[in-house]
Amino acid sequence: MLDGKRILLVIGGGIAAYKVLELIRRLREQNASLNVVMTRAAKQFVTPLSVASLSGGKVFDDLFSLTDETEIGHIQLSRAADLVVVAPATADLLAKMAQGLADDLAATLLLATDKKILVAPAMNLRMWLHPATQRNVATLQKDGVLFVGPEDGDMACGEYGPGRMSEPAAILAAVASAIEGDTRIALLPGIGRFDKPLAGRRVVVTSGPTHEPIDPVRYIGNRSSGRQGHAIAAAAAKAGAEVILVSGPVTLPDPPGVSTLHVETAIEMLAAVEAALPADIFIATAAVADWRVEAAASQKIKKSDTPPQFALAENPDILALVAQRTAGRPRLVVGFAAETDHILAHAREKLQRKHCDLIVANDVGDAMGKDENEITLIAPSGSEPWPKMRKDEIAARLVRHLAQMLKDRPDA
Numbered sequence: 001m002l003d004g005k006r007i008l009l010v011i012g013g014g015i016a017a018y019k020v021l022e023l024i025r026r027l028r029e030q031n032a033s034l035n036v037v038m039t040r041a042a043k044q045f046v047t048p049l050s051v052a053s054l055s056g057g058k059v060f061d062d063l064f065s066l067t068d069e070t071e072i073g074h075i076q077l078s079r080a081a082d083l084v085v086v087a088p089a090t091a092d093l094l095a096k097m098a099q100g101l102a103d104d105l106a107a108t109l110l111l112a113t114d115k116k117i118l119v120a121p122a123m124n125l126r127m128w129l130h131p132a133t134q135r136n137v138a139t140l141q142k143d144g145v146l147f148v149g150p151e152d153g154d155m156a157c158g159e160y161g162p163g164r165m166s167e168p169a170a171i172l173a174a175v176a177s178a179i180e181g182d183t184r185i186a187l188l189p190g191i192g193r194f195d196k197p198l199a200g201r202r203v204v205v206t207s208g209p210t211h212e213p214i215d216p217v218r219y220i221g222n223r224s225s226g227r228q229g230h231a232i233a234a235a236a237a238k239a240g241a242e243v244i245l246v247s248g249p250v251t252l253p254d255p256p257g258v259s260t261l262h263v264e265t266a267i268e269m270l271a272a273v274e275a276a277l278p279a280d281i282f283i284a285t286a287a288v289a290d291w292r293v294e295a296a297a298s299q300k301i302k303k304s305d306t307p308p309q310f311a312l313a314e315n316p317d318i319l320a321l322v323a324q325r326t327a328g329r330p331r332l333v334v335g336f337a338a339e340t341d342h343i344l345a346h347a348r349e350k351l352q353r354k355h356c357d358l359i360v361a362n363d364v365g366d367a368m369g370k371d372e373n374e375i376t377l378i379a380p381s382g383s384e385p386w387p388k389m390r391k392d393e394i395a396a397r398l399v400r401h402l403a404q405m406l407k408d409r410p411d412a
């Protein structure tokens, strides 16, 4: 699988470095060719001699080594690889990467490389959950850095929680999928069981299309699959929130840990949302039909010579109604702007007109019914484009973002 692939392995200074010896052995078994860089701290945990013996190659550690600079140079070292792997990726290394620091060989080549980087974080759970580390992780993800782990588990320091480096086999699988360009394997930092940023919060989400009846068998609808809204509800529940999902007609299963209310029409969706409120956060992901047939026929309309004419009535704008509540307005009201053109301009206009705190804008031409989506967050303070990601990855990140927004609000 990795035959002839060149891997540049950066070993950071953490106790999990001992597991990297096993990773090196397995990479060599797969016929990968390895260059290894150790940070100064890494050498406190494993010796360059053991690393060199297993890797079958040279171990680099000194930014100013004249021989290394003439023979290879840190720029070349960083580029003569198919993949750069950082294991264990300590809090310090992640912070350096997020900041673009270059104060030793490892940091310099991580900045100089133009290759994909896969990191396997390992640190104490408090360090992993610290907002500074989580900010750095979010920055690195935005930069396209791939993650494997960390996992929940026992720590060397006697605590239990998220921060344990993934096992060598899991890192090896992530290396293979990263090299193949397949990032579907769990390359996202998991939300560990101690990481419940929405614990104690109540979240209401709408999802899917609405179906507005024309007669008992026909309806006005749209192509929304409900995947993004359902993924958001699932991610909010995983983050510890009590979640009520109001779903239009979809073929998806109800997400685990979520109370799902099933509706057909916009009017039913509004009633279900109002019954589900109050909430801390309202997320309107549903593609609500803008119009309904004013008087739907109670019998199937028969085909005749002239096509039937319908008077349409405007549906309630659920998002705008919730955002404009004077009493019981959720602290965060989030809308989606599914557009096919002038995406950002339309989204900004929606943010203001509907009085939302955040609009998630996307190009529906690209996203409807698919697993991936490319979005831009638009808030009154500015906008933030995100790289293309799977819808469940977007959901997990959006949930973390909203938890942070709630925390940052003075009325929290």
Ligand code: C5P
Pocket: 206, 266, 284, 285, 286, 287, 288, 289, 290, 315, 316, 317, 318, 319, 320, 334, 335, 336, 337, 338, 350
């Ligand atoms: O359809 P429109 O582009 O206006 O949708 C923008 C946002 O408003 C979406 O978040 C959608 O869920 C919400 N919306 C709603 N009720 C409507 C129309 C849209 O909640 N009747």
